[in-house]
Amino acid sequence: MTTILEKPGYNPDKKYKIIGTSPVKHDGFDKVTGRAKFAADAFLPGMLVGKYLRSPHAHAIIKRIDISKAEKVPGVKAVVTRDDFPEIKAGTGGGDMTRIAMAREKVYWEGHPVAAVAATTESAAKKALKLIEVEYEVLPHVIDPVQAMRDDAPILHDYLRTKGVKGPAAEKKTNVVERLELSKGDAAKGFEKADLIVEGSYDTKPMHQGYIEPQSCIASVSDDGQVDLWCCTQAPWVYRDRLTEILKLDSSKIRIQQSELGGGFGGKTTFYTEPVAIVLAQKAKAPVKMTLTRVEVLRGTGPVSGTASKIKMGCKKDGTIVAVDAELIFQTGPYTGSAFTNAPQAMLTRYEIENVKTVSYEVVSNRPKVSSFRAPCVPQVVFGVEGLVSEMAKKLGMDQIDFRMKNAIVEGHKTIYGETFTKIGFVETLQAAKTCDHYRSPVPAGQGRGIACGFWFNRGGETTGSMALAPDGTLNIILGTADVAGSRMSMSMMAAEEFGIPVDRIRSQLADTNSLGYNRVTAGSRTTFSSGMIVVDSARKIIAELCRRAAKMWNVPEEGVVFEDGHCRPASSNVGDFPPLSMKDIASKTTYTMGAICGHSEMNVTGAGPGFAVHIVDVDVDKETGLVGVKRYTIVEDAGKAISPLQVEGQFQGAAVQGIGWALNEEYVFGEDGKLQNAGFLDYRMPVASDVPMIDTVIVEVANPKHPYGLRGVGEVPLTPAMAAIANAVGEAIGIRPTSLPMSPPKLLKLIEQAKAQGLN
Amino acid sequence: MSPSSLLARRAIRAMMARTNFNEGVEMPDLRYEAPGSLADAVKALAAAGGLTRILAGGTDVIVQMETDLIEPELLVDIKKIPALRNITAENGGFRIGAAVSAMQMMDHAALCATFPGVIEGVKLIGSIQVKGRATVAGNLCNASPGADSVPPMVTAGAIAHVVGPNGARDVPVEQIPVSPGKTSLAKGEIIESFFLPAPARNSGGAYQRFTPRTEMDIAVVGIAVNLTLDAGGVCTAARVSLGAVAPTVLLSKECADALIGTKVDEAALDKLAAAASAACRPIDDKRGTKEFRIKVAGVLAKRVAQKALERARHIA
Secondary structure: OOOOOOOOOOOOOOOOOOOOOOOOOOOHHHHHHOOOOEHHHOOOOOOEEEEEEEOOOOOEEEEEEEOHHHHOOOOEEEEEOHHHOOOOOOOOHHHHHHHHHOOOOEEOOOOOEEEEEEEOOHHHHHHHHHHOEEEEEEOOOOOOHHHHOOOOOOOOOOOOOOEOOOHHHHHOOOOEEEEEEEEEOOHHHHHHOOOEEEEEEEEEOOOOOOOOOOOEEEEEEOOOOOEEEEEOOOOHHHHHHHHHHHHOOOHHHEEEEEOEOOOOOOOOOOOOHHHHHHHHHHHHOOOEEEEOOHHHHHHHOOOOOOEEEEEEEEEOOOOOEEEEEEEEEEEOOOOOOOOOOHHHHHOOOOEOOOEEEEEEEEEOOOOOOOOOOOOOOHHHHHHHHHHHHHHHHHHOOOOHHHHHHHHEOOOOOEOOOOOEOOOOOHHHHHHHHHHOHHHHOOOOOOOEEEEEEEEEOOOOEEEEEEEEEOOOOOEEEEEOOOOOOOHHHHHHHHHHHHHOOOHHHEEEEEOOOOOOOOOOOOOOOOHHHHHHHHHHHHHHHHHHHHHHHHHHHHOOOHHHEEEEOOEEEEOOOOOOOOOOEEHHHHHOOHHHOOOOOEEEEEEEEOOOOOEEEEEEEEEEEEOOOOEEEEEEEEEEEEOOOOOOHHHHHHHHHHHHHHHHHHHHOOOOOEOOOOOEOOOOOOOOOOOOHHHOOOEEEEEEOOOOOOOOOOOOOOOOHHHOOHHHHHHHHHHHHHOOOOOEOOOOHHHHHHHHHHHHHOOOO | OOHHHHHHHHHHHHHHHHOOOOOOOOOOOOEEEOOOOHHHHHHHHHHOOOOEEEEOOOOOHHHHHHOOOOOOOEEEEOOOOHHHHOEEEEOOEEEEEOOOEHHHHHOOHHHHHHOHHHHHHHHOOOOHHHHOOOEHHHHHHOOOOOOOOHHHHHHOOOEEEEEEOOEEEEEEHHHOEEEOOEEOOOOOOEEEEEEEOOOOOOEEEEEEEEOOOOOOOOOOEEEEEEEEEOOOOOEEEEEEEEEOOOOOOEEOHHHHHHHOOOOOOHHHHHHHHHHHHHHOOOOOEOOEOHHHHHHHHHHHHHHHHHHHHHHHOOOO
16 A cells, blocks of 8 residues: 555645644643643642752762761652662663763763752752762863863773774773764865865854753652653653663553643753652652752753864865865763764755765763754854855855855755755755845945855654544544644644644644654654654545545445545535535444544654755944844745744744854853853843844745655754854954854954954954 | 742741641741831841841842752841832932832832933843842842942942941942942841932933843943033043942942043043953953953943933933
8 A cells, every 4th residue: 555655645736725824823822821731830649849969070980879867857758869770881872871860980060960859848858968978089070072082181981982983092991982984075186176275163162952941740650660750851752762771661661741841942852850750759659740940951951062173165266165174073971962973964965065074073071961952963063164155155256145056956966974855945945045135135334244054854753643533523633742843733734734624623632652652752853744744644544434434324435425625525426416424424423334533643754855044144243342233134944835834934033043042142151160150041141032133034935745745844954054144244244254152242352353453344 | 930929939838847737847947027117127137046138129039049049047028118118309319218129210200310320220130020029229238249230329329328236327339248249237237228319410320231132131341430520511520330340349439530620532531441441350250251341341431431421411
């Protein structure tokens, strides 16, 4: 049988009724009125408060932990340490995960959990934490990834050997997890053909996803060991499988219910409180709730990779890019997991370049372990690449968009990582950028304008879902992929389009891990695409079943029935003169036909369409203080098809705001002692509303033919070029293009003075 | 979460503990009192053995408690003392009660018209929600060198009226903070009010700060200038105050001297900028570097003096 993956049934001529409109999200009402239940809103009778004791040192051996005094504090029901977690070998996936949840041999960052307490009140828990005695042997620490690569750097893990190197280097103790070379052609020869060569060194700092909802969970364990977990997560099934691995539980003995998610952006793909709350609940024999404070979120959960890169690019006089050479270094915290391989794959994927050499390194260091953030590791390197691309265009006197158009990839491009693209929309996106109002308007006096482009793969993967028709003809959709940005509504809309009924007759909900099969994490911009495939497939199964039931009710052959606009009708007058049967007409009589009508679908979804974006930014810079004002910002991006244009715009705008923060002010500031200095929103400077202009959006729609509605993921593409575009704009305004993030006022003021000294502005 | 609901939460916790809802939990350490008179407030503070905090808006105290920076034994809420919640005209100036919120000041038309520089500082405190509760007295007594309302209060010549177990005294506001987080107030002493004296004829005040964000941020540098002109446009008196560049808010005589006797022309402004930079004794920290603070203090001093000059000339 042909599957929807082989035959998605995309029809370019179809006129949509629901898709392309922007109805109010069904989950929106509860969110604006405060009724929505986020993780911390959960409550169980008799639940205890769980609190962490965290390491005050960035790097130390734990010599001894004594919890005897803490256990005696009135109200304390359980104290747990490393001794309460199953031993798993260090340097393995599970070994790393359990050590992130609770330190074992060593603490690896300031804030690394070393113990946890469950008590009847928060004050009792805090009292107990103060009575836990931990003896540390403090070790030298290293946070900067370049320093961590040096021969004299403190070594985090004695067992670590660099993957991807040969010879004596492969035997050495090191902080380098992996060296990866990804190349094509011959870069050295390519540069010989270049008329213009440009190069730069770039660095970026760790920044946090900045989700507003802190991690929170409640764990409850029954007397026979059944674990119930309520938490905020982008990855319920991934959590289940990893929790069962590190806690040695059967998957059937743990049920995870995802709550409403108050932001994730990749940061809620990894668990923190969950294993600890479960172990506390097991020991205390009572439900335990653990909610991180904002300080703990910044100190204890994963910021992105800081990076250092050296990039060289060469082009011919006509603008053809002929060679690239890049060395990229990614900081990952104490354990691997930065997803740094994305960077060499995506950094140039939008340009046709014959000769490329990239060498990437992932390096451990004494900061919280990296967690994902929209297009992990890609925006940091695009920051450098697009600076050089703009420099080449400028030096050749070419229009910024024309230069990029000259090198733009089209359908049939074979990527450096081996994939061959079907229909892509980069050229169309560049054209739309060139003709948009922002690009055609002159740059206001005193301001600088920057252009940058970005790419993200977009993903598919394992997805399951189901759909049930109620007797009144309405539908419930059950999804497993976490809704990080309104995907439930997009699912309802796609189903409504399939059935030809109003979207208000359909509700989408999120299942617990016992109610559906495995769902991959909501990440990689995969959810609206992948679950959308599941929903359309399930809807089509229900429609086929409705036709079968109508045929039965009319006593005609199945092929004599067609379905349109929510009704079964005779295929022609030859079939008979039957009045159309509505979904309700059929659903209310299932007792007399063959029982309930449901659809379900399970797939390893393929065919995600890659996405491309162009950002156009105007800034002004106070030359006496280095303060940047972002004055105008336009994102032009190919969405394939915007199911709900308002939600797509929201994705673009949110990415621009996060990019502005990352570009200008957000960074983890560590003291000499390795302690985080700015663990709070007062000094971790995310943009506030008045820091950003209205972000304009242009949605380009070059359909992805592998999806029934042509859509492409839009969650990550729009962050990829953001900092590059802002830096290019700042460079135009001050005369020197910044190479270090964030472009905070002290750094920029120095650059402005340097530019003045060189007569550049 | 608003300070009042945080307090409510603490109160519920305390109640649960008292009623032995959860077996074995001790009495909470924190006491909360809300006396109706200043005398009772002074008495309560003077009698306490451990750490005490006066609770006005609570926008610093509650946050410090929530983040475990302080664990006071006693909180004395002064918002129930009626006299402390008034703004009253006095001898051409204004007296502002210690429990008057920033928003109350910003809504007072006559106060805003007379002291635009002070209001510029008040407007920059926290967010709208924070300003609904925060007080200038709290901003001062938190003793942060970056407090936005303090430099313009200093340049306006504000006097704090302090009441304590041994009677009352008047103290220039610049003498209240002594180091980050520490004040010159003795045990049991409370600021009852501030007096902002009537501005001289042809005088003007202004305040600006530098922050990387437009709002919800802490000053990296804050500068207030107050200057008075004679009929010929010559500056006869000036006060210049610098925030966030030393352990306490500074009142700089050298900066004032750069302006006095001049027409506040470019040369005087350059001298002011140099004096402002020279007055800085900053540190490198998460909010800015030493070098940056010193430079920007000069830049801001010029800009603020120009604004004050416009106001003195009645342009603004």
